[in-house]
């Protein structure tokens with residue numbers, strides 16, 4: 565398969581700080597690609613550029629063969645490029661199931677139809693509820709479906725965030741440190757679900773992660789970012805033995 569995301573010679577500065585520096589990466593369709601690097605390397609900024617949170621100063625970004633440079637995130641969402649949705653404050657007062665049902669429909673699942681044809685409203689709601697039930701079963705949270713999302717554990721919230729991507733037709737999902745604060749048992753559930761979404765539903769993932777166990781279990785290839793550029797790319801084994809990478813991490817930890 566070809567690449568589904570291509571970042572070509574992208575630059576981004578914040579004031580005098582050059583955060584992304586002539587950076588080019590490719591994400592193969594159907595892969596689970598890791599994005600690692602020392603603190604401040606520019607990983608989240610690169611995500612924000614791909615996800616349309618802000619525009620690069622120069623360079624181009626392509627998704628599924630189309631130029632999406634500076635296309636805003638809500639439009640990318642409709643095309644199936646999404647990042648996990650953090651559960652916002654207002655959603656923490658809704659149940660886990662309702663959180664899934666609240667994910668906005670994509671273009672094509674036309675909500676206006678339901679306004680014009682009220683008889684469809686009930687049918688549509690049943691459809692969304694059934695889909696949410698299927699998703700909650702898939703992510704293993706059926707037993708807490710009626711709990712308020714705010715009362716779920718950190719790991720359960722991460723599973724729910726992943727579940728929200730399943731309410732739409734996602735093609736590429738960007739995961740930003742989804743393992744942070746998740747206990748080992750739930751982390752295994754999370755990893756298994758990501759693998760299932762990849763294998764059974766064809767999702768491509770780009771994963772920012774500091775947890776090297778998770779990267780080793782999930783990702784191939786792994787891209788190492790340092791000072792806003794790609795330092796090296798390859799299998800986790802190749803990267804763990806790469807002297808330049810070891811120095812980049814040690815150099816960063818030493819300060």
Ligand SMILES: Nc1ncnc2c1ncn2[C@@H]1O[C@H](COP(=O)(O)OP(=O)(O)OP(=O)(O)O)[C@@H](O)[C@H]1O
Nearest residue numbers: 578579581583601602603604605606607608609610
């Ligand atoms: N909106 C912003 N305005 C100004 N500076 C920013 C902004 N966003 C990020 N930065 C700076 O850009 C640099 C890279 O930050 P970024 O969050 O992309 O790194 P990261 O690799 O994701 O780091 P970490 O692993 O610590 O999360 C940092 O020095 C940060 O302070």
